[in-house]
Amino acid sequence: MRFPRTFAVLGLSLLLPIACTTLRADEEHEEASEHEGGHPIVLTSPLIKDVVTTQEYVCQIHSRRHVEIRALEEGYLEEIPVQEGQKVKEGQLLFKVVAVLYKARLEADKAELELAEIELRNTRKLFEKKIVSDQEVALAKATREKAKAKVDLASAELGFTRVKAPFDGIIDRQYQQLGSLVEEGDILTTMSDNSLMWVYFNVPEANYLEYEMQEGAVDPASPQQLRLPEANIELRLANGKIFDQTAGDTVTVESNFDNETGNIQFRADFSNPKGLLRHGQTGTLLIHQKRKDAVVIPQRSTFEILDKQYVYVVGEDDIVHQKAITVAHEQDDIFVVDSGVMATDRIVIEGVRQLHDGDHVKYEYKKPEEVLAHLKHHAE
CATH class of the missing domain: 2.40.50.100 (RNA polymerase II/Efflux pump adaptor protein, barrel-sandwich hybrid domain)
Structure with missing residues (x-):
């Protein structure tokens, strides 16, 4: 009666390694087939190109001269x-x-x-x-x-x-x-004298520094004036239409920051020949500025962790590496990047959610010009 029990235990001990090996092989097969069974992994590279970025600011519209008429007698x-x-x-x-x-x-x-x-x-x-x-x-x-x-x-x-x-x-x-x-x-x-309208808007400190540090932005003879190189300043009205006059590329800057908001007030001047603008109106001020040789990537190639943006960069060994990037501007469905990736990098644009840092991938590569030609998706 003892021998059968001994053989049963021995048989079970022999079967366990086989079962574990089979299970591990199945897991590896599932992991390997995850990329194949999901969306195909597609790579591209950042594109270096001139882009026009747009910053939007809520604004208040004032007459150049708006005075109270009072009785003197x-x-x-x-x-x-x-x-x-x-x-x-x-x-x-x-x-x-x-x-x-x-x-x-x-x-x-x-x-x-x-x-x-x-x-x-x-x-x-x-x-x-x-x-x-x-x-x-x-x-x-x-x-x-x-x-x-x-x-x-x-x-x-x-x-x-x-x-x-x-x-x-x-x-x-x-x-x-x-x-x-x-x-x-x-x-x-x-x-009100509405021949010239003063449009006031608040600018965060980071944006103020970016404007001030551009070459040729500040004239020592007129420190209150700030020139935005290769910029075009427009006004979007409350009905969504663009005002037919522009403010050129120069704004007036106040002397102090608001300690409560951390903003500083700018003023753009708009000619008002048709009298459309009135004192007290509101709108959105648009600063369009050309950035030369900007590093551009699709928004859908990025993902966010704790308020930071990341991309997956694939090395020469086809291993995925998670990399943090610094976004300078968001424009439609692209990001203009200050740091984190270079034009020679290969980044994942499709299948981002399927990957993890350190994965080995098989992929398809698309030229950045082809990818950026018809982008419609935002970041995952």
Whole structure:
């Protein structure tokens, strides 16, 4: 009865290595056939080419001159010859305050001036006859000058009852109506000069440094001006259409960063000949800039681990190596790369999800020009 049990144990011990060998062979077969059974592995190389990159910034649109028109004297509004939204010329009458009191004050001050001049003439005659001293003449002169100053002041106050346009522009909302009693300093309306629009946008520090460090960007004679070489600055409106004027390649930079946001404010100037842009609008500012000899790869060749971008590079021994890259710009379905890969590298563009670092692969190679000609996919 003991021999059969011994033979059974011996037989089991002989079968175990065979089973393990078979299982390991099956696993190796599955691993080897994984690439073959999945998507084919396709390689390409980074392409060196000139590309136009685009940076987008949310922006606020302001008139070059946007001012509040306020009452300089108190009184009732007697006349408002303009309407909201109307274009006006410099010096055109906007509001008129009842001027009766100011006219009366001016006439009274003129009469005092006339009396002071008569007094001065009489005092001079008496001085010539040596009846009064030169001090009396000086006092009469001072009285005359004081009266003249009062006339000038009354004349100015009368002029302030007529509120005129300080420049060519557009009248905005009217805050007071005909017959309203206004006090000195009350706001009557606002006015905008929309011939040139100032477009403000916030730029992160990293982008600011990239712009500043470009050759020829800063002119020591105008440090507040920043020139973006080979750039074209456009404005996309709220309806998605591009404004028909451009800002060229120059922007104005503020002096300080915002400590809370880490941004610095830029300003681009847009001519507005048709008057389409108005103060207070919003849009998206587009900075198109040509980058020469940029390293370009398809987005679908990359994958992300902990907010870092990687690609699989295949060496001469056909072994896959995971490599980190630094992305300078994202443009449609390509990445412009600052570092991590070279034009001579071979990177995986199809079958990325099937691979692991250190895998040995069989692959098909496609020229980068062919791959980049019809890209439609984003990074995996």
